[in-house]
Amino acid sequence: xxxxxxxxxxxxxxxxxxxxxxxxxxxxxxxxxxxxxxxxxxxxxxxxxxxxxxxxxxxxxxxxxxxxxxxxxxxxxxxxxxxxxxxxxxxxxxxxxxxxxxxxxxxxxxxxxxxxxxxxxxxxxxxxxxxxxxxxxxxxxxxxxxxxxxxxxxxxxxxxxxxxxxxxxxxxxxxxxxxxxxxxxxxxxxxxxxxxxxxxxxxxxxxxxxxxxxxxxxxxxxxxxxxxxxxxxxxxx
Numbered sequence: 528x529x530x531x532x533x534x535x536x537x538x539x540x541x542x543x544x545x546x547x548x549x550x551x552x553x554x555x556x557x558x559x560x561x562x563x564x565x566x567x568x569x570x571x572x573x574x575x576x577x578x579x580x581x582x583x584x585x586x587x588x589x590x591x592x593x594x595x596x597x598x599x600x601x602x603x604x605x606x607x608x609x610x611x612x613x614x615x616x617x618x619x620x621x622x623x624x625x626x627x628x629x630x631x632x633x634x635x636x637x638x639x640x641x642x643x644x645x646x647x648x649x650x651x652x653x654x655x656x657x658x659x660x661x662x663x664x665x666x667x668x669x670x671x672x673x674x675x676x677x678x679x680x681x682x683x684x685x686x687x688x689x690x691x692x693x694x695x696x697x698x699x700x701x702x703x704x705x706x707x708x709x710x711x712x713x714x715x716x717x718x719x720x721x722x723x724x725x726x727x728x729x730x731x732x733x734x735x736x737x738x739x740x741x742x743x744x745x746x747x748x749x750x751x752x753x754x755x756x757x758x759x760x761x762x763x764x
Contacts, residue, residue, distance in 0.1 A: 691729020
């Protein structure tokens, strides 16, 4: 608190302002400051006025409080400059290098890898489909060879399942009985008892916990061979 002529007093904060700081001055009554080139009046409301200066030294203010004039009220201002500062500008620093973002490149790389993997899988599936579409042997010969192999190897696992799969492949190649049809649909449309027995035994071996029913594999496989035309019959057809 600073005593002022005619007992005009004021509180100001901050206590030690520096250049450019807003200085709040509170008086005992409504205050009006005189304009001055030494400071800038930021705001005034009743008994409080906010000023600031950009001069690196103390300055004085004048004005009136509740109609009472006062002069040369000292406002201390502390300079932020060092003693004997030559006022030379600070040397320029080169701009700081910002690390280049890597996340977009990582995302692009992952997307490209996924696309390549998808294209590769599609190409492999296409090649596999072409390979299936061009068998080395005619369908009847493939089926006949599969039956003979299964008959010669009684210890092969899942013989009924393999025989049923060979039959389904043969029917899909030589008739409208496609792989998409269920076993029941194939049996109903074929009307062949050997086919029905082979397909039922294959399903039981694949899906039943008890496995296939007791049956003579060789006899049923021999009956399945009778369904396949001989090579001479195929040529004549």
